[in-house]
Amino acid sequence: MAMNFKVLENEHVVAEYVADILRKQFNNNPTTIAGLHLAKENAPVLDELKKNVDSHAVDFSQINILDYDDNKSYYEALGVPNGQIYNVSFSEDTESFIKDKIKTKENKGKLIVQVVSLDASGNLDVALRQGLLSSREVLLVITGTDKKDAVKKLYEENGKTNFEPADLKAHRMVNVILDEAAAEGLPEDVRQYFTARFA
Structure with missing residues (x-):
């Protein structure tokens, strides 16, 4: 179990970083x-992913996307086949959905990565339970000063309250990728420790 924080300069650098992780994931595991689900996030992750893919070709022929934000045309433009883009809802049980719709011998029916964000209320x-804990890895993208209080709660709370994001601490691999504005919610020493130089 690990929740790793990484503090980057601004939302643009956060977007570049997350896009690079995603493109490498798609290249390293073509299934x-x-x-x-980034509809409430200001960091332009999808724009940067398109630029990254334009510079470094990716074979999307076996990639499957759970599209929480209704961005089907975007993923088609990336090269994901139409039949491998699935519009899913907030409460969708991803394990059951994947077993019913996506599982193949190649991908073994495992949700590899979920990319999500918090809104200002956390x-x-x-x-x-249905969408995040079943994923092998979670990338939690948080930018903007309006989210610093949610970041503070995420860091401080231990899953014994009603603040659901804190329950992610029970997940085996969560990478929290923040810009400096959102990271203002972290204690000063912690913020310094999790800057790009150390993280």
Whole structure:
């Protein structure tokens, strides 16, 4: 179990970083099943992913996307086949959905990565139990000073309250990728420790 924080300069650098992780994931595992829900996030992750893919070709022929934000045309433009882009809802049980619709011998029916964000109130907008804990890795993208209080709660709380994002601490691999504005919610020493130089 690990929740790793990485503090980057601004939302543009956060977007570049997350896009690079995603593109490498797709290249390294060409049968990846990935969920993306970034509708409430200012960091332009999808724009940067398109630029990254334009510079470094990716074979999307076996990639499957759980599309929480209704961005089907975007994923088609990337090269994901139409029949491998699935519009899913907040409360969708991803394990059952994948077993019914996506599982193949190659991908073994495992959700590899979920990319999500918090809103300013700390809401995830992807059901924790059904959508996040089943993923092998979670990338939690948080930018903007309006989210610093949610970041503070995420860091301090231990899952014994009603603040659902804190329950992600029970997940085996969560990478929290923040810009400096959102990271203002972290204690000063912690913020310094999790800057790009150390993280």
